[in-house]
Amino acid sequence: MASVTVSTTPQTPPAPEAADPAAGAAEPRDGQTPHTGSLARRMLLIAAGWIVVLLLGGGVALERSLTGQVEQNFDDQLGYLLNTMIAISEVDPIGEVYFIRPIGEPRFLEPNSGMYWQISAEGRQGFESYSLEPSQSLWDRTLTQQGDHIDHEPHFYDNRQFPEEPLRAVERTVILPGSDVRWTFTVAAAREEMDKQIARIRSILVWSFAALGLGLIGMAVLQSYYGLLPLRRIRAAIQRIRTTGTNRVTDPLPLEVQPLVEELNMLLAHSERQAEEARTHAGNLAHALKTPLTVVNNAATAHAPDLAATVIREARTMRRHVDHHLARARAVGRRSVGHARTPVCDSAEAVRRAVERLYPEVRFDIDGSREARVAIERQDLDEILGNLIENAAKYGGGSVFVTIDAEPDPDGCVIWIEDDGMGIPEEERTRIFDRGARLDTGKPGTGLGLAIVRDVAEIYGGSVELNESEDLGGLLVKLRLPRAG
Template sequence: LWDRRLGFGGSHDDRNVHVYDSKQFPDETLRIVERDAQIPGSKVHWRFQVAQSRGELDAQISVLRRTLIRSFALLGLGLIVLVWLQTFYGLWPLRRVRDEIARMRAGQSNRISTAMPDEVAPMVEELNALIEHNERQAEEARRHAGNLAHALKTPLTVIMNAATAQSDDLADTVIREARTMRRQVDHHLARARAVGRRGSAHSRADVWPSLESVERAVGRLYRHVRIDVTGPRGLQVHVERQDLDEMLGNLIENAAKYGGGSVFVTVSKHSGFVEFLIEDDGVGIPEEERLRIFDRGVRLDSGKPGTGLGMAIVRDVAEIYEGTVSLEESEDLGGLLVRLRLPAAN
C-alpha cells in the first residue's frame, strides 16, 4: 500500500472506531479501521486509517468454516450411530420376548421362562397370566364338550336300541330321552354363558332387586309357602344379574318345593364375600348325601318334578365366579340350610 493512497472513509463526525471493508482497489479487498482525532489546542481534525488485505482473514475464515462443517458432520454421524445403538440394545429385551413367543408358537414351550430385565418383567408376567387364563378357558371348553358328549351318549343309545328293536313305545322313548338331552344341553349352555361373562371385571349385580324378583316368581308358583328375606339392602356382588337370578332361583325354589311351607333367606357380608343363607323347614338332607346332590341328574326325592340339574348349575356358576356353595342343617327351622358365598363388589 506504500504506493497507493487510501480514499476518504465514510462520513462520520465522532471519535469512535469504525471498521469496514473497502473495494477501492479492484485487485484487492481491504479491511479498514479508522478513527478521527483532534490534537489539544489545534483546530485541525485528523483521521487515522489502518488497512490490511482481507486475503489472510478470508483464508482463516474459510479454514474455520471447513473445520466447523467437518465437526458438525462428524457429530451428526456420531449421534445417528449412538441413537441406533441405543435403539438396538434398548429393544433387545423385546426381541427376546418375540423369540420366546415364537418358541411357544412352534410348540417348544408354553411359557416365557427366561429371566427378563426389570423394564419388561411386568409385561412378561401379564403375558404369562394371559396364556394361563386362555389355557384354563380352553381346558374348560374341552371338558364341557366331553361332558356334554358323555351326557348325550346314553339317551342316544337308548333311542337307537329302541329303534333297532322296533319297540312299541318308541315314540314315548324318543320324547323321554329327548327331554333328558335338552336338560343336559340347557345345563351346559348355562355354564358356558357364565364362563363367557366371567371375563368382564366390571360384572356386578345388586343383591336385593334380584332377591325380590326371585321371591315374587317363586311365590307365584308356591302360594302356600312363606318366604322371608332379611339383610342389608345395599350389597352388590361381582356376578352378572342373570347368573345371580339363576342361582338364587334354583336354591329358593328348591327350598319352597321340598320344605314344609317356610323359607328364610338371610344376606350378610363377611371378609369380602356376600353370604346367602337359604333355610327351609323340610326334612333336610342326610350328611352323607350332601355332596352327591351336586352331581348332575341326582334327585333324592323323585316324587316331585325336577331335572336333578339345579344344584349342579348353582355349584358350577358359583365356582366360575370364585364363590362357594355348601349344605348344612338349619338350626332354626330344622330343615336344610344352603350357604352360598359370592365375591362382594362394594
C-alpha cells in the same frame, strides 16, 4: 329344581359402522394382524431428529462464538493501532498533525499490503483530506470515511470501496491538544486473512459435527437393535410354541420384558385351562348322552311297545345334561371376557320380582348391603340366585329371607338364602349337588338347579354350602362369591 330365567329387554345389536377410507390403520389381509409401524423405526426417527436438532443448534452457537471471537481479535488489533496513532499524534504551531515517533507497523510502508491508515480533518466546507500524507500502503488511493457523524469512541465497520479487497475499518474522531479541529483517525485492514480463518473454522465444524452426527445415529441404530433384541427373542419363543408344541416361554429376559413374558405365560395357561375345560365338557356330555341314546336305539331296534314313553323319558334326561353343560360353558366363556362388577342387590330384586309371579303367596325379604358388588357376570348371578331363591320358594313354608354380605369377608361377598321349609338332612347335603338328584319328586323340576349353582360359582372362584337356618328353621344356603375390587 327348575331354574328361573330373569327376563330382560332385548337390545338391538348396533349396526356395523361403515368403513372409513380415511382411517389411519389399514385393513389387515387374511391371516395378518394390523400394525402401526416399527418400534425400531420410531426410536431411530426420534433419535435422529433430536441429534440433528441438537447438533444444528450447538453447531450454529459454536460457529457464532468462534467467528465472533476471531472478529473480536481482529478488531482489537485495529483498535490497538488506532490508539497508537492517536497517542503519538501532536499538532505543530502551524496546525499540522505529525507523529512524534513511527507507528511500528511495517505493512503501512508497503504499497497495497492490506494495512492502511488515514487522518482527515473537519474544514469549513465539511470533511476533506488533510495535507498529512496517508499511509504509503494506500499509494494513490484514499479511504472513504463515514463522515456523516462524529465517533467519540472507536467505530468498527466493513468497508467495501475496493471490490477486489474488502476491508475492515475502525475510525474515531478526537480533538488533539493545542488544536480545536476534530481529527478523524481511520485504520483499515484487508479481511482476507480473517475470512480465511472463519472459513477454516466453519469447515472444521461442519465436518466434525457431521462425523459426530453419523456416529450418534450409528450408536442409536446399535442401541435400537440391541435394545429390541429381547422382543425378537420373545417372537422366536412364541414361534417355537406354535411349531414345537412347547407351552411356556422360559428364555431368560431383561426385567423390563419379564412382566410381558409372565402375562403371556399366564395367557397360555388360561388358554390351556379353557381348552381342557372344553374337552372335559365335551367328554362329559358325550358320556352322559351315550347311555340315553343307547336305550332309545335299543328300544327302537326291538320295536318296544313303550317306545314313545322311553323316548320321552330319555329325552328329558339328555335335556338335563345339555342344560347343565351349556350353563357351565356359558359361565366359562363369560368369565374369560374380563372382570365384571355386578351389584348383588339389583340382581336379587330382579329375581324376586320374577319368582313372585310364580309364587305370589310367598313372602320375600331382602336385607343387607345394597352397595355390595361381586366379580361375576350379571347373567350368571341371576341364574345362581334364581335357582336358589326359586328352590327356597318352592320347598319352603312361605317365607324366604335373602341377606347380602351376611358375614364379614374382605375378599368375598357372602349371601344367605333362608326358608322356613323342612330343610335337607345333613347326610343328603352333599348328594343333592349331583346332577339330577331330587329329594322331593312330587314337585316339578329337573334336579339340575343346585348342580348348576355349584358349578357356576366354582368357575368364578366361589362356593356353596348348605346348613340349617337358625331363624326360620329351614334350609340355609351360604353362597360365597368373589368381591369386586
